[in-house]
Amino acid sequence: xxxxxxxxxxxxxxxxxxxxxxxxxxLQPAVSRxxxxxxxxxxxxxxxxxxxxxxxxxxxxxxxxxxxxxxxGKLEYITKPGDRKxxxxxxxxxxxxxxxxxFSNMDHIADIFDEILKQRPxxxxxxxxxxSEIVDFIRYMHAQLPNLYKAxxxxxx
Amino acid sequence: xxxxxxxxxxxxxxxxxxxxxxxxxxLQPAVSRxxxxxxxxxxxxxxxxxxxxxxxxxxxxxxxxxxxxxxxGKLEYITKPGDRKxxxxxxxxxxxxxxxxxFSNMDHIADIFDEILKQRPxxxxxxxxxxSEIVDFIRYMHAQLPNLYKAxxxxxx
DNA sequence: TTTTTAGTTCTGCAATAACAGAACTAAAAA
DNA sequence: TTTTTAGTTCTGTTATTGCAGAACTAAAAA
Numbered sequence: 001x002x003x004x005x006x007x008x009x010x011x012x013x014x015x016x017x018x019x020x021x022x023x024x025x026x027l028q029p030a031v032s033r034x035x036x037x038x039x040x041x042x043x044x045x046x047x048x049x050x051x052x053x054x055x056x057x058x059x060x061x062x063x064x065x066x067x068x069x070x071x072x073g074k075l076e077y078i079t080k081p082g083d084r085k086x087x088x089x090x091x092x093x094x095x096x097x098x099x100x101x102x103f104s105n106m107d108h109i110a111d112i113f114d115e116i117l118k119q120r121p122x123x124x125x126x127x128x129x130x131x132s133e134i135v136d137f138i139r140y141m142h143a144q145l146p147n148l149y150k151a152x153x154x155x156x157x
Numbered sequence: 158x159x160x161x162x163x164x165x166x167x168x169x170x171x172x173x174x175x176x177x178x179x180x181x182x183x184l185q186p187a188v189s190r191x192x193x194x195x196x197x198x199x200x201x202x203x204x205x206x207x208x209x210x211x212x213x214x215x216x217x218x219x220x221x222x223x224x225x226x227x228x229x230g231k232l233e234y235i236t237k238p239g240d241r242k243x244x245x246x247x248x249x250x251x252x253x254x255x256x257x258x259x260f261s262n263m264d265h266i267a268d269i270f271d272e273i274l275k276q277r278p279x280x281x282x283x284x285x286x287x288x289s290e291i292v293d294f295i296r297y298m299h300a301q302l303p304n305l306y307k308a309x310x311x312x313x314x
Numbered sequence: 315t316t317t318t319t320a321g322t323t324c325t326g327c328a329a330t331a332a333c334a335g336a337a338c339t340a341a342a343a344a
Numbered sequence: 345t346t347t348t349t350a351g352t353t354c355t356g357t358t359a360t361t362g363c364a365g366a367a368c369t370a371a372a373a374a
């Protein structure tokens with residue numbers, strides 16, 4: 001327990017709650033908790049062993065979780081002179097990208113819907129119209145997002 | 158095979174592709190394919206056995222998939238006079254709701270982020286500022302969505 | 315040169331998921 | 345009243361997930 005970070009009950013609970021949310025996004029439990037820990041922890045830059053002992057994970061689980069988060073750009077690490085360890089921290093800016101890419105996935109759905117539409121028989125009129133409306137809706141939303149993003153930036157300056 | 162719907166290769170491929178997308182949203186494989194079938198099939202209203210035989214599923218898998226989709230509002234069914242079967246069809250309008258609720262989930266994340274922020278130590282200044290920026294970003298986006306939705310409706314009339 | 319550090323990779327297990335198939339059921343039809 | 349229909353529910357199997365623990369590795373330190 002020598003490396004474990006001391007967390008309050010509230011902090012532990014936040015990690016679990018955010019962890020569950022992350023799991024619902026498709027991440028595995030251990031990965032979700034590592035993500036959450038690095039947002040909640042009072043210290044923002046933690047070593048491998050600090051992550052491992054605070055979350056009580058095995059080395060393999062810790063290693064896999066960290067590497068998965070590094071390759072998906074959700075974590076990054078820094079080093080310190082004269083210190084061999086890496087210090088992992090949440091790449092918070094990735095969350096903004098995350099939100100944006102969430103919207104982009106919609107576009108993928110719209111494309112498939114459009115393909116479906118194009119090969120559908122013409123006699124299911126109401127159905128086809130509904131489908132085309134949704135394609136239009138998604139694409140409109142997606143097209144407007146950059147504007148919305150710009151508007152947000154301007155609203156803060 | 159007496160009840161199976163005849164599908165072209167293109168239609169089968171679309172079902173698989175859309176099926177995979179649905180799986181990535183967290184649906185199980187069989188459920189995903191039922192969803193997809195009812196968007197791709199030339200006939201839009203299919204019976205239990207038509208779904209079952211077209212997708213080559215067991216009765217239990219078919220029953221569970223259909224019921225799960227009914228309770229989550231993604232399917233609905235109609236009946237016909239003098240016919241005991243139910244005819245299941247995609248509730249396409251649910252897709253628009255789906256897109257909207259996808260955005261609402263973001264709000265949930267923003268709330269947890271905000272909670273995290275409120276209990277963070279004040280000395281991690283840059284980190285906290287980043288976090289607060291993301292909360293603000295998500296909430297702004299979310300707040301603007303109804304306007305965007307209205308704008309879309311007006312753009313089509 | 316040997317030992318320690320900071321991880322990584324391999325092996326195996328326990329829990330869960332996803333489904334098939336069979337038994338079952340309630341209502342309608344015969 | 346019996347049989348059929350249109351599913352539902354139960355039981356068991358297989359595959360996959362998610363992780364622990366141990367063995368391993370490459371670089372640095374001693």
